Amino acid sequence: MTGLNKIRRQLLILFTLLLIGIGVRVLTLQFMRAHLNDPAWFQVGSYAKFDRQARDILDGRQRLFWIDDPARTDLAQYPPAFPALVVLIYRVTGEASAHSSQIVLWFLDLLLSPLLICGIAFTAFGWRAAIASGFLVGLSALFALYAAYPSADVPATWFVLGGNWLLVLALRRKDVWLALAAGVALGIACWLRVNPLYLCLFWAIAIFVLVQGKWLLKLKLGAAVLVGTVVVIAPIVIRNYVVFPDFTPTGGTIGVNLWEGLGETELGRQHGFLLGDDKMLEIERARMGRPGDMTVEIQFPDGIRRDKERTRESLTFIRQYPIWYLGVMVGRMWGMLKVAGDPVPYTGVSGINVTSEKCLPDRWQHGVLALGVNVLGMIQSVVRYLFLPLVALGLYVATRTDWRLTFLMLATILYYLGPGTAAHTEIRYVLPMHGLLIVFASVGIDYLIGVIRGQRG
Numbered sequence: 001m002t003g004l005n006k007i008r009r010q011l012l013i014l015f016t017l018l019l020i021g022i023g024v025r026v027l028t029l030q031f032m033r034a035h036l037n038d039p040a041w042f043q044v045g046s047y048a049k050f051d052r053q054a055r056d057i058l059d060g061r062q063r064l065f066w067i068d069d070p071a072r073t074d075l076a077q078y079p080p081a082f083p084a085l086v087v088l089i090y091r092v093t094g095e096a097s098a099h100s101s102q103i104v105l106w107f108l109d110l111l112l113s114p115l116l117i118c119g120i121a122f123t124a125f126g127w128r129a130a131i132a133s134g135f136l137v138g139l140s141a142l143f144a145l146y147a148a149y150p151s152a153d154v155p156a157t158w159f160v161l162g163g164n165w166l167l168v169l170a171l172r173r174k175d176v177w178l179a180l181a182a183g184v185a186l187g188i189a190c191w192l193r194v195n196p197l198y199l200c201l202f203w204a205i206a207i208f209v210l211v212q213g214k215w216l217l218k219l220k221l222g223a224a225v226l227v228g229t230v231v232v233i234a235p236i237v238i239r240n241y242v243v244f245p246d247f248t249p250t251g252g253t254i255g256v257n258l259w260e261g262l263g264e265t266e267l268g269r270q271h272g273f274l275l276g277d278d279k280m281l282e283i284e285r286a287r288m289g290r291p292g293d294m295t296v297e298i299q300f301p302d303g304i305r306r307d308k309e310r311t312r313e314s315l316t317f318i319r320q321y322p323i324w325y326l327g328v329m330v331g332r333m334w335g336m337l338k339v340a341g342d343p344v345p346y347t348g349v350s351g352i353n354v355t356s357e358k359c360l361p362d363r364w365q366h367g368v369l370a371l372g373v374n375v376l377g378m379i380q381s382v383v384r385y386l387f388l389p390l391v392a393l394g395l396y397v398a399t400r401t402d403w404r405l406t407f408l409m410l411a412t413i414l415y416y417l418g419p420g421t422a423a424h425t426e427i428r429y430v431l432p433m434h435g436l437l438i439v440f441a442s443v444g445i446d447y448l449i450g451v452i453r454g455q456r457g
Helices: 002-034 044-058 081-093 098-125 127-139 141-147 153-173 176-192 199-210 215-243 254-262 266-270 277-287 303-320 322-337 368-401 403-417 427-452
Strands: none
Touching: 002 098, 002 127, 002 141, 002 368, 044 081, 044 098, 081 098, 081 153, 081 176, 098 127, 098 141, 098 153, 098 368, 098 403, 098 427, 127 368, 127 427, 141 153, 141 427, 153 176, 153 199, 153 403, 153 427, 176 199, 176 215, 199 215, 199 403, 254 277, 254 303, 303 322, 322 403, 322 427, 368 403, 368 427, 403 427
């Protein structure tokens, strides 16, 4: 009977977590559906580029992968997988709109992000940490918002988190094939988003240093991660090399982020750097002798060469003020971590606390349902303010429990906080990092529950 009661209690906990997660995400979805045409809440212009590419592919004006015209450097601005995914969604749903992409990606993330985060927590720290992770990801305003945000950020996050899970298993089992699979998952993420491109180096070094075994085994595991990623991204690199006169592995977006990132700062603005594509293009059109020419875009014409010039100009300025720029990066790091209170400028919002006013129709603004929604939003607010202290406690406990696994997962976090903040960045770019921070916060919760029960001193 005791065993049956325990099973019932566990099922009740899981059911409660499921209800919380679905409730928060449905309510946030309602909010985002009402704001999908609002540039203050959604990157309307960026999605318009994916939409245009998808429509061109469906109409036969553009290929799914290959680029026939070397002058079309704009087609290499983003990796090819997300436009292909949008094409698939349009075909399956029969509706070519941001709303169809939104609802499909929302449904997929409703399962995948909690599964992957809880899976990592279970594998690394046990079932109690996994349950706590389910609670945190269910309440997460950050994940709920960007699950309802039709972009490449969330799909890329699935593969980075999946690769992390495989990497944890590879360290535990000393399995080269699992390390290779982790690299492959990371390579797939790069087909969706270029941000995690160099994370394979961090993973390879981390597993080489942290795995216990002979040098040959350590080399095999590190090399497997690198090989897995390189093999998967090779077709994009080869395509860009063959098609364009200026070779680029990333499509040519680093310079934009560096240049506009300097425009976020007062010192940068004093030296001519500005934040915003339109402002940057105004300067470039004047330099090209084509002021007011709207055919000059971020990556067209001659986008790759122009982006290299942006990179050179930005790096020249940064080299003149290296200590100052390190301070800029530290500020961005804080912006990537801060999930409570007002966001740090230029880093994007970290979600909303659900309320009846934001998320329910006018006719449902009063009564039990509205009260329940407001209480749920209050719980979200409390959890958001407690999140970073829980992460700090969890890191301490996790390091004492299994420092090798802890440092392996920290490799991803440090990548997004270090190189990931070297240029303009937004909190939606670092969702994989926040998935792992949830795991560490869950370890902190597990520890505190143990202290309350008298199981830990």
